[in-house]
Amino acid sequence: MKQKNVIGLDLGSQNTIIYNVIEDLVVFNEPTIIAKNKQNNQILEIGYLANKLEGRNPYNIKISKFVKNGLLHNREDCLNYLKFAISSMHLEKLVRNSTLILACSDDLSMVHQEALISICKDLDISSIYMESISKLTALGSGLNISNMHGNLIVNIGSGSTNIGIISSGELVKGKTIPIGGDNFDIEIVRYIRNKWKTRIGLKTSEQIKIKIGTLDETQEEKFIEVKGQDLITGLPHSFVISNKELINPLTKVANDIIFEIQQALEDVNPELISDISTNGITISGGSALLQGSRKFYQKSLHLPSFTSPTPSLSVVKGMKELLNQAKYKEI
Template sequence: MFDMDIGIDLGTANVLVYVKGMGVVINQPSVVAFEKDTKKLIAIGTKAKKMIGRVPENIDVIRPLKQGVISDYTVTERMLKAFIKQAMSRKATLRRPKVCICVPSGVTEVERRAVEDAAYRTGARSVLIMEEPVAAAIGANVDIIQPCGNMVVDIGGGTTDIAVISLGGLVVNRSLKVAGDDYNEAMIKYIRRKYNLLIGEPTAEEIKIEIGSVYPRPSDDYMEVKGRNLLNGLPDRIQVSANETIEAFSEVTAQILNAILGVLEICPPELAADISQRGIVLSGGGSMIYGMEQLIEAKTGIQAMVVEQALEAVALGAGKSVEFMHKLKKDS
């Protein structure tokens, strides 16, 4: 009988499921739509995300995770169950899966337990909980087993995890409840304040991905943005520049930068020396905002690089870890 080992990145913005031998088979937004009265599930993932801001009153579209942790337990469980079922349907097996699931490094014991329980209730045979930055490092092929300091900054949707890892474990870490989604919020506020234009979250995210920057571009870029004019209530459009997004994002960016500088300050000197030599590894969707590497480099004096698969690194790391655990068990 085939074994089913899966790694899950249960993120605020996206859920990724990695199946041993198959790679990442599910990569969907952490969004669920259901009927308010009957609680009947209507859509999940991409389909549900497209419904945000566009549903009638009797339908609720929610993100069951906020700032990296479960805020709606029942809905999270339903979402996990649906994704695990989808992932399992791709492989012929009757055995219950062994699961490695990632959480931000700053979660409390209660929050950790909640994730573990949710995974067990979806039918997992065994559950390993792993810190997101450790998984991101493994997923990005950073050799974390050596007695050498590695700094990983995972900027997700709801949390930024900053960790110094050596000998396979966290030496210093900080989890900040500020990340990619806060850039969307900042954009909405900025456009409302400056242009009296109300935009929705999907539009704000589009601006962020298309022209959003935290560091000046070689030449300024522009984008047309549509929304509702708050003065006359009518649809309206404006031009937003990349340089304006730097201004809009400045507070969120400063919080992330200060947290990185704070971790470097309390990092033991030997490990700090390793980091300055090896550089800072960036992962998570939030690290893909234009200029994040350059900004961190400019403010810390240490080279920073976004990993190749910034959105998948955590799931890949979780998946690799289940395979590894499995091997250890077989060998022992």
């Protein structure tokens, strides 16, 4: 009998990944964004092309980011986006009657779970298997979670961060907070407005963050040219900033994440805390790529700190691992 296809879906606030689990192949990885005609709701573009339009869209085009802080905000846009992605990448054969592994925020409510399941049913998927982002991240980061030792996993995305404590292969405690890479971008915008009296957009600040942003004050100095709008004259204004200037605004956000991790650890069994002090913290998600992160979390939490080998793909890579484990063979 032909083996059933198994696909993975990581519907992130910034990026959506569709994954062929059996083949270990990312078949779609684009921004979670859709551009529609305002009058008739017809889809014009999704993913990269829609993202290019954002901020530059004419009045008759509506841009929708339908996943916010890791939660689904618009069912219809999500369904249309996935349908468009599947047809444009010719994935119909792969998806139809497949089994789907769906990555879910660690503390996703029943209402959100049901909304996601109903979307997947509309895509002719025959069975759906939901798994927490923290567990998938741990598996996709190469951690051996089947033993009885506790592990601390933190997936820092764009709109949310999942903090999970795992033992004996399962989530002991998981929480999702609405803080992520977007907050780093917002802090850069705020800093540049206050210090340089210049307005920049979130896309520009994200590029600044990716190119020179760091949480490590010992890192060598780097510079970047910034182009924005002078707040006083209203005219274009360009100037050069250093990565050193950004350490304070970026650290502010990272400290909020640290605070949430500490809170998550507060009422955890001391045996697990003892394991975590040995095993340390594994950071993942696209925002784990912010320079100086591993060192920062290590110093702030007094824990050994590791970065996942593929921070942006750890969730889907974890699906392959999930499938490989004997007890999940029924998937």
